[in-house]
Every structure is written in structure tokens, then in C-alpha cells.
Amino acid sequence: MSKIKWLWSIRLGAIALLLSFSAASAESPLQINSDAACMKCHKRNGSMLGHHGQDTMKMSCSSCHGEKGDHPKKPNDLVVFSLQEGSELDKQLAVCRKCHTPKKLSAADWTHNVHAKKVPCAACHKLHSATDPMAEMTPKVRSELCSSCHAGKQE
Amino acid sequence: MENSKRRFLKGTCALLAGATGATLLTTVNAAESAKAEAEIKYAMVHDESKCIGCRACEVACREVNEVPEGVSRIEILQTGPFGEYPNQFYHFSRKSCQHCEDAPCVNVCPTGAAFIDKETGIVSVDAWKCVGCQYCIAACPYQVRFINPVTHAADKCDFCRETNLAQGKQPACVAACPTKALVFGNLKDSTSEIVQVLRANPTQRAKVALGTRPKLFRILAKSGEVVL
Numbered sequence: 001m002s003k004i005k006w007l008w009s010i011r012l013g014a015i016a017l018l019l020s021f022s023a024a025s026a027e028s029p030l031q032i033n034s035d036a037a038c039m040k041c042h043k044r045n046g047s048m049l050g051h052h053g054q055d056t057m058k059m060s061c062s063s064c065h066g067e068k069g070d071h072p073k074k075p076n077d078l079v080v081f082s083l084q085e086g087s088e089l090d091k092q093l094a095v096c097r098k099c100h101t102p103k104k105l106s107a108a109d110w111t112h113n114v115h116a117k118k119v120p121c122a123a124c125h126k127l128h129s130a131t132d133p134m135a136e137m138t139p140k141v142r143s144e145l146c147s148s149c150h151a152g153k154q155e
Numbered sequence: 156m157e158n159s160k161r162r163f164l165k166g167t168c169a170l171l172a173g174a175t176g177a178t179l180l181t182t183v184n185a186a187e188s189a190k191a192e193a194e195i196k197y198a199m200v201h202d203e204s205k206c207i208g209c210r211a212c213e214v215a216c217r218e219v220n221e222v223p224e225g226v227s228r229i230e231i232l233q234t235g236p237f238g239e240y241p242n243q244f245y246h247f248s249r250k251s252c253q254h255c256e257d258a259p260c261v262n263v264c265p266t267g268a269a270f271i272d273k274e275t276g277i278v279s280v281d282a283w284k285c286v287g288c289q290y291c292i293a294a295c296p297y298q299v300r301f302i303n304p305v306t307h308a309a310d311k312c313d314f315c316r317e318t319n320l321a322q323g324k325q326p327a328c329v330a331a332c333p334t335k336a337l338v339f340g341n342l343k344d345s346t347s348e349i350v351q352v353l354r355a356n357p358t359q360r361a362k363v364a365l366g367t368r369p370k371l372f373r374i375l376a377k378s379g380e381v382v383l
Binding site: 102106110113114116117139140142143144146147150151 | 207209210211213214218233235236240241242243244245331333334
């Protein structure tokens, strides 16, 4: 009798353990998404899934976007990464350059060299999605990306 | 007797005159048709000052002409970077068939598979005639020929002669170029865009000293360094 009880308790324990794992993975896989101050409002924007949000990187929202300051009041010092509606170009570039040196960027792809002062990184790169659209591109997609800005220009 | 001799002579003379006249007429006709055939001479300009190195031309060519991976009819060669970060730039030049008027590949081809299309001046390959001896690949001073792994025949740019051009469209690379760095057209038509571009810009061609008379023109980028 005691043996059967013991076996059952092991089985139940295992099921509970499995359930807890699955619940945890469905909820929030990355630490950065439990940043209460930001996620209280920004949950609707979706969660941060990209490489920069990995736990081992030990980054928070403010690592890139800057301290909260007066936000959500305007004006504030938060950095918005975008080609169209972003912060000033120099401000955006300065954040990325803290880690990504020109030398490394140049080695990764030659196009970094010719766009260095002209467009923000976010014009091509997307950091919040699980995969950066620039990570793996077919030659066709790549050339189409070039055309999306350069079409019709004489330079 | 007297009469029959006269009739014979008359008949012969008439026949000779007729035959000569007919021959003359056909020669005149042939000359006229030869003249009509040579009314098109296709050429291309690559404006390197407009090229951004996006390689849309390479992609489009591969798609339209069904060029297998690993080989290509057109390649954009890239040199650089020049200058100091963050003010750097690159040079791009097009490597593809130059459509020589005196083409070494055509001259050496033992089967007549490599030929110059009389109507358009395009240097082309008849894949069915090609035996794959690769003599043309060795002879081409611009090194643009290759053996197509699918057809096992020599292959290269033919200005889309069998694909886009046959359908009345511009070559795939020209149509795909986002900055309009490629201009294709008829050199014999003085109103064509290519003639206007050639008149308005200083152009260069590769290895003219060889006497191959290439028809791929390049407009050099304005700023740049000497690359040795």
C-alpha cells in the first residue's frame, strides 16, 4: 500500500513540474518583459523577443531607449528608433554605436559604411521581433530593400 | 534556213538579256535587304556614377534567363571602400559580355555555335550547335563565358535576345535597375536614349586596344581613386 502511494506521489509531482514549466514558458520567456515600469503600459506593443532581449545580455528597455524621465509627457528624452518618426538621427546612431563599432559593422556588411551618416539603424533592422529581417536575406529580398529607397534617385 | 538561224540568235540574245536583268535585280534586292538587316546595332551603357551595387540586375537576369546558381551572365564587381569612415564609398563595374563587333569567341568557335546576330549585332550562342569545347571561354578577353551546367553549352549575356527582347521588352537587368544606371538601345537610331547618353557623356570601353570593338560602354564614377 505504501509503495503504491509513493508511486502516485512521484507521478503527481512529475505532472506538476511539467505544468509549471509549460506555464512559465507561455507567460514570459525573457526577463526583460517583466520590467514592470514599462510593461504596465506597453504590454499592448507586444513583447521583446529579439536577440537584445536575451537574459544573458542583461539589458532592460532603458539600455537602448534611455531613462524614463518625463515620459509619457512630452517632450522627453526617450530615444525612438525609426526612419520616419524616430528621434534625431545622431541620437539614434549614438545608442547603437555604444556597442557596435564602425569596424565591426564594416566587417559584417559593406552597406554599413555607405549609410553610416544617412539613415538610422532601424531603417533596416528590427530588434523587437524574434528574428531580425536583415539576418537572413535572399539576394532578391536584399536588392528589393535597396530599391525601396533608391528607386528613381539619380545617385 | 536563213530564218531559223535569225530566230535562234534573237532567242538566245533575249534569253541572255533576260537572265542578266534578273540577276541584276536579285543583287539589288539582296543589297537592299542587307541594308535593312543592319539597321539595328544594340549596345549598352553602364553608368557607374549611378550604380549603387544593389545587384538587382544579377537577380533579374538569373530569374528571366533561368541561369542556374553557381554561374552568372552578369556580375557587379565591387571595389572599396574608399575614403574614411563615415564618408566612405565604393565603385561598381559591370562584368558581362561586351558584344564585340569583332568577337574572338565567334572567330574561334569550330562549330558555328557562337555567332553574331546579323540583324541586331548581338553576340549569341546556339546551344544546340555547341559541343562544349570551351575554346570560346579561353579566347574571350573579358572572361565572361561559362559552361551552363544544365544545357552543357557555353553561355553568356545575350541582351535577353531569346527572352525579354523577343517579347519586345528591355533586357531584364535594365528593367530591374532602380537607379536607371543601365541604358540599352540601338546605336543606329540617332533619337534613341543610348545615343543621347553616349553623346552627352565621356565613356570608356574595356580593352579597346585588342581591336575587339566592344559595345558595352561605361560612364566612370565622378569621384574616385586610381585602382592599379
